[in-house]
Amino acid sequence: MNIHEYQAKTIFGRHGIRVHGGKVCLNPTEVGEAAQELGGRVVVKAQVHAGGRGKAGGVKLADTWEEAAAKSEAIFALTIKGLPVRKILVTPAVDIAHEYYAGVVLDREAALPLMMVSREGGIDIEQVAAEAPEKIIKTHFDPAAGLRPFQARQLAHAIEPDGSKAVAIAGVLVKLGQVFLDVHATLAEINPLVEMKNGGFLALDGKINLDDSAVALRPDLEALRDPESVDAHQEKARQMGLSYIPLEGNIGCVVNGAGLAMATMDLVKHFGGEPANFLDIGGSSSPEKVVAAIEIITADKNVRAILFNIFGGITRCDHVAQGIVTALERLKTTLPIVVRLTGTNEAEGREILNRSGKAIFAATMEEAVQEAIRRAGIKA
Amino acid sequence: MSILIDEKTRVLVQGITGHDGSFHARAMRDYGTKVVGGVTPGKGGTRVDDMPVFNTVAEAVRQTGADASVIYVRAPFVPDAILEAAHAGIRLVVTISEGVPALEMARVLKEIAPLGTRVVGPNSPGLISPGKCKIGIMPGQIHQPGHIGVVSRSGTLTYEMVWQLSAHGLGQSTAIGIGGDPLIGTGFMDVLRLFKADPKTHAVVLIGEIGGTAEEEAAEYIATEMGKPAVAFIAGRTAPPGKRMGHAGAIIARGKGTADEKIRALERAGVPVARVPSELGPLMKQGLARR
Numbered sequence: 001m002n003i004h005e006y007q008a009k010t011i012f013g014r015h016g017i018r019v020h021g022g023k024v025c026l027n028p029t030e031v032g033e034a035a036q037e038l039g040g041r042v043v044v045k046a047q048v049h050a051g052g053r054g055k056a057g058g059v060k061l062a063d064t065w066e067e068a069a070a071k072s073e074a075i076f077a078l079t080i081k082g083l084p085v086r087k088i089l090v091t092p093a094v095d096i097a098h099e100y101y102a103g104v105v106l107d108r109e110a111a112l113p114l115m116m117v118s119r120e121g122g123i124d125i126e127q128v129a130a131e132a133p134e135k136i137i138k139t140h141f142d143p144a145a146g147l148r149p150f151q152a153r154q155l156a157h158a159i160e161p162d163g164s165k166a167v168a169i170a171g172v173l174v175k176l177g178q179v180f181l182d183v184h185a186t187l188a189e190i191n192p193l194v195e196m197k198n199g200g201f202l203a204l205d206g207k208i209n210l211d212d213s214a215v216a217l218r219p220d221l222e223a224l225r226d227p228e229s230v231d232a233h234q235e236k237a238r239q240m241g242l243s244y245i246p247l248e249g250n251i252g253c254v255v256n257g258a259g260l261a262m263a264t265m266d267l268v269k270h271f272g273g274e275p276a277n278f279l280d281i282g283g284s285s286s287p288e289k290v291v292a293a294i295e296i297i298t299a300d301k302n303v304r305a306i307l308f309n310i311f312g313g314i315t316r317c318d319h320v321a322q323g324i325v326t327a328l329e330r331l332k333t334t335l336p337i338v339v340r341l342t343g344t345n346e347a348e349g350r351e352i353l354n355r356s357g358k359a360i361f362a363a364t365m366e367e368a369v370q371e372a373i374r375r376a377g378i379k380a
Numbered sequence: 381m382s383i384l385i386d387e388k389t390r391v392l393v394q395g396i397t398g399h400d401g402s403f404h405a406r407a408m409r410d411y412g413t414k415v416v417g418g419v420t421p422g423k424g425g426t427r428v429d430d431m432p433v434f435n436t437v438a439e440a441v442r443q444t445g446a447d448a449s450v451i452y453v454r455a456p457f458v459p460d461a462i463l464e465a466a467h468a469g470i471r472l473v474v475t476i477s478e479g480v481p482a483l484e485m486a487r488v489l490k491e492i493a494p495l496g497t498r499v500v501g502p503n504s505p506g507l508i509s510p511g512k513c514k515i516g517i518m519p520g521q522i523h524q525p526g527h528i529g530v531v532s533r534s535g536t537l538t539y540e541m542v543w544q545l546s547a548h549g550l551g552q553s554t555a556i557g558i559g560g561d562p563l564i565g566t567g568f569m570d571v572l573r574l575f576k577a578d579p580k581t582h583a584v585v586l587i588g589e590i591g592g593t594a595e596e597e598a599a600e601y602i603a604t605e606m607g608k609p610a611v612a613f614i615a616g617r618t619a620p621p622g623k624r625m626g627h628a629g630a631i632i633a634r635g636k637g638t639a640d641e642k643i644r645a646l647e648r649a650g651v652p653v654a655r656v657p658s659e660l661g662p663l664m665k666q667g668l669a670r671r
Binding site for chain 2: 268
């Protein structure tokens with residue numbers, strides 16, 4: 001789960017990493033008031049779950065509160081990587097002496113957290129990673145004990161020749177490691193970590209992505225969710241225990257299992273169709289989930305046919321078929337429904353679908369995809 | 381032959397009295413797995429059908445000689461369940477449960493490393509050596525005994541691929557789902573090494589998906605050391621970058637972990653990649669013929 005910069009900074013602050021808290025504003029008037037209160041030069045920053053905010057025009061300096069309010073109008077009108085800007089963070093501007101990078105990810109292959117630092121912080125860090133990887137210094141650390149102070153010092157002295165500055169940076173790194181473990185981050189990043197002209201170090205930006213599995217178990221992390229920052233249908237799907245991602249096409253897909261769902265999308269494209277979505281209905285065949293899946297998919301006016309690809313192993317095909325029939329009885333739709341059911345009680349499942357007259361049965365994944373594409377092409 | 385499990389494996393079900401645990405304990409037993417008992421704290425002394433329930437894994441091991449376990453408990457209790465099994469001397473712990481935070485897995489794997497326990501999963505459908513032993517939730521009836529080793533990150537996509545193989549008369553030595561999470565106890569490399577060492581596994585099917593670089597590393601191993609034919613399938617060729625497609629592990633981040641990169645790496649390593657599921661059988665037959 002993504003969280004906003006202002007939320008990441010609050011978490012950093014609680015762990016003793018220096019930040020400028022700033023104020024979160026919902027409209028230009030609030031921006032003006034916040035800027036007035038702070039006084040002096042401010043930065044006005046779009047709060048969206050996307051990178052490249054600066055390049056998209058979502059981060060602006062303002063010398064006066066009027067300028068801050070005026071610039072925020074343009075930012076509130078922006079959509080950055082498909083996300084509309086609904087919140088703006090106003091913070092004091094900082095005189096920067098140097099920008100560093102510090103970030104933590106979970107290294108899958110090593111099964112350990114990895115701390116990465118660089119002297120070349122700022123917006124081009126991805127270029128640094130690509131072109132000069134030796135400028136990024138890394139170390140794994142213990143997932144229970146955290147980044148040890150000696151490890152932090154090794155990293156800091158490698159990127160900062162001034163001894164006392166390096167010691168200060170090392171202090172920040174230990175705390176960043178602690179943040180990563182405490183909130184079950186998959187990514188916790190300070191870019192840039194700035195040395196200010198008048199001394200001291202500050203996290204000028206913060207990015208934290210949370211492990212969804214941890215969010216499900218931790219109410220304090222769940223409280224950070226911003227339902228406005230995702231598509232309403234995606235949020236509804238999530239609450240129903242479905243995994244849904246809207247796409248651009250006209251073949252709605254409902255599949256049990258993420259790998260099979262991706263393979264189904266791939267197959268639709270292979271045969272010349274366009275998937276309208278990714279949707280993993282998971283291991284349960286309940287009518288409620290099927291109803292929710294069909295509701296979410298049919299809300300997309302582009303959809304011309306719905307394809308179910310269910311490999312029922314332990315999940316029984318007759319149960320799934322009954323779920324589909326019940327759902328279609330509740331939710332009248334004129335869209336063609338193609339259903340592939342394979343596995344336990346497959347024959348019974350087909351019988352239920354055929355008797356209902358509401359769905360077209362297909363024996364294999366490829367047949368189902370091709371039939372759905374054909375039906376989507378038929379004029380209504 | 382097979383890897384990790386066979387007709388002699390003695391299996392404990394952790395969480396046996398729960399809804400999923402009891403259902404699958406019965407299904408595994410009915411398949412022919414030696415389910416010697418189960419563990420639910422507080423329910424020791426009871427039975428699920430004729431399968432005895434114990435309070436602790438240690439007690440269960442003492443009484444039954446179990447050497448493998450399968451975990452069906454809810455996510456918050458999984459780390460402790462793995463630790464309990466490892467400390468009780470269980471050599472193979474198959475974790476079906478999903479929703480286990482990655483950091484918890486990192487901590488557990490580090491703690492049990494000195495004990496030599498093999499953990500499969502979490503978020504795994506399990507593994508099956510057809511005709512001998514099934515530890516997990518896969519439909520036994522689509523599997524056939526044979527000589528193809530199957531290793532996959534997926535659940536139902538694995539069944540689709542096994543179904544394709546069986547339909548072409550290509551039975552399986554062992555089919556193992558390593559799980560869809562980013563941090564797992566057993567990876568492609570671990571399984572490939574086991575398949576390499578198994579005289580009755582003649583060829584391998586690798587089923588991957590977007591996210592991470594495990595398929596690329598596997599490709600390297602197959603090219604340089606495997607010595608047996610392999611065919612692959614990679615899901616997610618059409619997945620847009622930066623989006624999480626269901627599995628926690630399946631994210632394409634910052635340009636790495638795309639399906640195309642994996643397919644390129646595998647093809648460069650001489651591993652044909654099926655473009656659609658129905659290509660798998662014919663490609664495998666070609667690979668075996670060249671053996």
